[in-house]
Amino acid sequence: xxxxxxxxxxxxxxxxxxxxxxxxxxxxxxxxxxxxxxxxxxxxxxxxxxxxxxxxxxxxxxxxxxxxxxxxxxxxxxxxxxxxxxxxxxxxxxxxxxxxxxxxxxxxxxxxxxxxxxxxxxxxxxxxxxxxxxxxxxxxxxxxxxxxxxxxxxxxxxxxxxxxxxxxxxxxxxxxxxxxxxxxxxxxxxxxxxxxxxxxxxxxxxxxxxxxxxxxxxxxxxxxxxxxxxxxxxxxxxxxxxxxxxxxxxxxxxxxxxxxxxxxxxxxxxxxxxxxxxxxxxxxxxxxxxxxxxxxxxxxxxxxxxxxxxxxxxxxxxxxxxxxxx
Amino acid sequence: xxxxxxxxxxxxxxxxxxxxxxxxxxxxxxxxxxxxxxxxxxxxxxxxxxxxxxxxxxxxxxxxxxxxxxxxxxxxxxxxxxxxxxxxxxxxxxxxxxxxxxxxxxxxxxxxxxxxxxxxxxxxxxxxxxxxxxxxxxxxxxxxxxxxxxxxxxxxxxxxxxxxxxxxxxxxxxxxxxxxxxxxxxxxxxxxxxxxxxxxxxxxxxxxxxxxxxxxxxxxxxxxxxxxxxxxxxxxxxxxxxxxxxxxxxxxxxxxxxxxxxxxxxxxxxxxxxxxxxxxxxxxxxxxxxxxxxxxxxxxxxxxxxxxxxxxxxxxxxxxxxxxxxxxxxxxxxxxxxxxxxxxxxxxxxxxxxxxxxxxxxxxxxxxxxxxxxxxxxxxxxxxxxxxxxxxxxxxxxxxxxxxxxxxxxxxxxxxxxxxxxxxxxxxxxxxxxxxxxxxxxxxxxxxxxxxxxxxxxxxxxxxxxxxxxxxxxxxxxxxxxxxxxxxxxxxxxxxxxxxxxxxxxxxxxxxxxxxxxxxxxxxxxxxxxxxxxxxxxxxxxxxxxxxxxxx
Numbered sequence: 001x002x003x004x005x006x007x008x009x010x011x012x013x014x015x016x017x018x019x020x021x022x023x024x025x026x027x028x029x030x031x032x033x034x035x036x037x038x039x040x041x042x043x044x045x046x047x048x049x050x051x052x053x054x055x056x057x058x059x060x061x062x063x064x065x066x067x068x069x070x071x072x073x074x075x076x077x078x079x080x081x082x083x084x085x086x087x088x089x090x091x092x093x094x095x096x097x098x099x100x101x102x103x104x105x106x107x108x109x110x111x112x113x114x115x116x117x118x119x120x121x122x123x124x125x126x127x128x129x130x131x132x133x134x135x136x137x138x139x140x141x142x143x144x145x146x147x148x149x150x151x152x153x154x155x156x157x158x159x160x161x162x163x164x165x166x167x168x169x170x171x172x173x174x175x176x177x178x179x180x181x182x183x184x185x186x187x188x189x190x191x192x193x194x195x196x197x198x199x200x201x202x203x204x205x206x207x208x209x210x211x212x213x214x215x216x217x218x219x220x221x222x223x224x225x226x227x228x229x230x231x232x233x234x235x236x237x238x239x240x241x242x243x244x245x246x247x248x249x250x251x252x253x254x255x256x257x258x259x260x261x262x263x264x265x266x267x268x269x270x271x272x273x274x275x276x277x278x279x280x281x282x283x284x285x286x287x288x289x290x291x292x293x294x295x296x297x298x299x300x301x302x303x304x305x306x307x308x309x310x311x312x313x314x315x316x317x318x319x320x321x322x323x324x325x326x
Numbered sequence: 327x328x329x330x331x332x333x334x335x336x337x338x339x340x341x342x343x344x345x346x347x348x349x350x351x352x353x354x355x356x357x358x359x360x361x362x363x364x365x366x367x368x369x370x371x372x373x374x375x376x377x378x379x380x381x382x383x384x385x386x387x388x389x390x391x392x393x394x395x396x397x398x399x400x401x402x403x404x405x406x407x408x409x410x411x412x413x414x415x416x417x418x419x420x421x422x423x424x425x426x427x428x429x430x431x432x433x434x435x436x437x438x439x440x441x442x443x444x445x446x447x448x449x450x451x452x453x454x455x456x457x458x459x460x461x462x463x464x465x466x467x468x469x470x471x472x473x474x475x476x477x478x479x480x481x482x483x484x485x486x487x488x489x490x491x492x493x494x495x496x497x498x499x500x501x502x503x504x505x506x507x508x509x510x511x512x513x514x515x516x517x518x519x520x521x522x523x524x525x526x527x528x529x530x531x532x533x534x535x536x537x538x539x540x541x542x543x544x545x546x547x548x549x550x551x552x553x554x555x556x557x558x559x560x561x562x563x564x565x566x567x568x569x570x571x572x573x574x575x576x577x578x579x580x581x582x583x584x585x586x587x588x589x590x591x592x593x594x595x596x597x598x599x600x601x602x603x604x605x606x607x608x609x610x611x612x613x614x615x616x617x618x619x620x621x622x623x624x625x626x627x628x629x630x631x632x633x634x635x636x637x638x639x640x641x642x643x644x645x646x647x648x649x650x651x652x653x654x655x656x657x658x659x660x661x662x663x664x665x666x667x668x669x670x671x672x673x674x675x676x677x678x679x680x681x682x683x684x685x686x687x688x689x690x691x692x693x694x695x696x697x698x699x700x701x702x703x704x705x706x707x708x709x710x711x712x713x714x715x716x717x718x719x720x721x722x723x724x725x726x727x728x729x730x731x732x733x734x735x736x737x738x739x740x741x742x743x744x745x746x747x748x749x750x751x752x753x754x755x756x757x758x759x760x761x762x763x764x765x766x767x768x769x770x771x772x773x774x775x776x777x778x779x780x781x782x783x784x785x786x787x788x789x790x791x792x793x794x795x796x797x798x799x800x801x802x803x804x805x806x807x808x809x810x811x812x813x814x815x816x817x818x819x820x821x822x823x824x825x826x827x828x829x830x831x832x833x834x835x836x837x838x839x840x841x842x843x844x845x846x847x848x849x850x851x852x853x854x855x856x857x858x859x860x861x862x863x864x865x866x867x868x869x870x871x872x873x874x875x876x877x878x
Contacts, residue, residue, distance in 0.1 A: 051878075054715055055715075055877060056711070056714060056715070056877055056878070057877050057878045058877045058878065072877075075877075076717055079715060079716060079717045080717065082715070084712075084715045086708060086711050086712070088707075088708030088711070089708065090707055090708035090709045090711065090712040091707060091709075092634065092637075092638040092707070092709065093638050093639075094617075094637065094638045094639070095634070095637055095638040096597075096620075096621075098620075099621055099637055102621075102623050102624055103624065103630055103633070103634045103637075104712070104716065105623075106623070106624040106630035106633070107630050107631075107713070107716035107717070107718050108716055108717060109717060111626065112623040112624070112625065112626060115623055116623055133597045133620070151712075
């Protein structure tokens with residue numbers, strides 16, 4: 001059976017404003033039901049990418065498709081395929097939540113009978129049923145974000161694009177938002193989410209893309225990105241007692257390349273080192289330590305998290321990194 | 327006085343590009359006004375009549391400028407800080423309400439002083455022409471201007487403490503100033519020379535108008551006096567009224583500049599459907615169209631943007647409009663009946679003139695508030711982005727918005743129709759006059775709508791679009807009428823006719839052969855102007871819509 005085609009495909013997407021390049025040859029793709037986290041500092045090109053995807057901006061070159069529809073040529077089709085929530089809620093005065101959803105449902109041309117059913121469904125999904133008679137301009141930020149997601153779901157889109165959905169939310173609302181996004185992915189929706197709250201994103205994203213200065217620097221799972229950040233893996237060796245720390249450090253130095261970074265930490269009964277050696281050689285090193293009578297209780301790799309990866313790429317003069325192929 | 331609020335206000339007022347433009351434009355416009363009336367003959371007029379004509383024009387222009395320019399600054403001053411949250415920060419400092427208030431007041435007065443200073447070269451030019459006395463003309467003019475500024479600044483600041491939105495504050499402040507300056511002249515115009523309390527009230531009311539005081543200071547007699555002499559000390563009464571009003575407004579505003587200004591509970595979103603049957607019935611009778619009823623879904627084949635506009639509009643919501651129109655309809659009916667039944671000595675054309683003024687006042691008051699921010703409110707709230715992400719085309723969005731204004735304006739247009747019908751039924755000879763007047767009013771409705779929408783579309787902020795639309799519509803609707811009021815002096819027949827040619831109310835009153843308008847031939851010139859200007863504004867609106875909706 002042939003592999004299913006990615007729902008979202010971006011190929012060599014470039015956007016220039018005169019001399020300034022806001023987006024530089026971006027290429028990536030996302031499969032159905034996946035959550036892609038788009039990360040980058042302000043001005044990295046995230047919003048430009050999103051606006052091209054929803055048809056609000058035209059690329060200078062390259063193309064993007066959503067479920068086979070071209071974001072430029074099939075702009076009308078794209079509107080039905082995509083649910084877009086900008087970073088600004090876009091509330092209207094004197095309008096109740098149900099009226100608000102009814103208006104956007106009517107704007108998408110959904111018949112009144114189906115619309116009423118759909119409104120009930122999206123309010124149920126987003127947990128906003130109890131707000132139906134509240135005025136949208138009186139909602140708290142967290143409530144507003146959930147109503148915003150209900151609005152993006154009203155026409156049952158295949159792809160949902162959320163610009164900073166967790167911004168300004170309190171911890172409880174953030175957890176609820178995270179659960180909601182996972183629920184949507186479980187329903188088969190493909191999500192593209194931008195956020196500055198990286199630990200949150202790391203917990204829900206299947207894939208992440210790091211952008212700086214309009215370029216895609218890294219793309220893949222959080223683990224893959226960690227590898228792209230640094231070829232040198234950080235290994236921690238936990239010992240039973242602190243007296244063996246120096247002997248362990250010496251043994252490790254002998255087993256590694258010259259000049260390798262080895263840091264003994266007697267207070268923690270631990271030795272840390274960085275190495276580019278493959279798994280097999282690390283296994284041999286562990287065997288050597290045990291054979292030398294050193295009481296190793298743990299030998300583990302410390303994962304580079306999304307924050308570390310982001311900070312690495314956000315540093316000035318970083319060369320362009322990964323490609324967007326999954 | 328070391329007041330940080332004053333410093334900050336002055337800085338934000340004076341460092342804007344708009345203010346630089348005002349500082350350049352104002353002397354140029356005033357200079358141009360004087361140049362237009364500057365004597366071109368070789369002979370010197372010893373009587374000073376010519377120089378007084380120039381000075382009257384200059385004074386009227388300066389007063390109009392002050393009334394159009396100044397209210398926006400105090401009106402937005404406090405409400406803007408309330409919305410952005412900086413007022414809470416200020417109240418949390420040891421400054422206190424008193425220093426915050428006077429910091430803002432003095433900054434706006436300093437701005438007004440600058441505007442007056444900029445007018446001094448033009449005033450000196452008038453003075454150099456001779457025939458103008460320093461103390462009784464120049465000094466009195468500037469004292470009057472200072473009083474007007476003080477009055478509108480204190481009023482604007484008070485309104486600003488109550489307002490929830492910037493455009494609401496602007497609307498209310500301009501509305502009150504329009505009422506005080508122009509509408510207050512109405513009762514005197516119609517009741518002067520009669521006996522009874524109505525004439526006395528009219529005589530007192532007009533003293534609230536700076537235009538009446540200005541006319542008296544400049545020796546132009548009573549504004550719209552219709553040849554009747556008056557011994558009322560209008561400037562004196564105006565001074566008392568404006569100072570009294572400023573004092574009351576200042577004390578009132580100071581009493582509100584504390585933590586209580588934020589006491590506004592978040593609406594719980596009460597729904598009438600959940601109330602008891604009795605309450606529901608009462609609300610249905612009281613509201614006609616209950617705003618708190620759970621609304622049904624948007625029906626098919628109806629433009630959803632139009633429904634959205636009706637639902638989320640604060641000013642001009644249907645239940646208020648219906649009441650307003652009902653009151654106006656009853657008023658016009660009563661007026662028409664009173665005139666035609668002979669219970670007053672007013673002529674039918676005079677009644678028609680009152681109805682035209684009522685109708686035009688409704689258009690001027692309502693239309694900019696619902697039509698000026700058609701695009702800017704969406705752009706400001708982020709709604710435009712959401713609308714663009716729906717399959718609705720930009721033209722359908724704008725058509726839905728325009729439709730909501732057209733229906734409202736049509737409703738307002740119907741407000742005085744019963745009155746005209748009564749006139750026609752009792753005086754069938756007036757059919758053609760009434761028909762022409764109604765065509766004028768229809769043109770007025772379309773013009774005020776398109777002007778507000780077109781001018782408003784040029785701005786991305788609701789405040790700017792609403793303010794500028796009000797100013798432009800007021801300029802077209804009120805200034806020519808003020809020129810008409812000075813038709814004996816300083817303005818001649820041709821100047822007044824040219825001014826009235828662009829005025830929506832003038833043509834309708836001319837069509838009705840109302841007193842004072844019989845000498846002017848304004849139709850069809852006025853229709854051509856209003857129609858042409860409406861088309862231009864529509865083109866501006868469409869171009870702006872295209873510009874903001876095309877993918878970048």
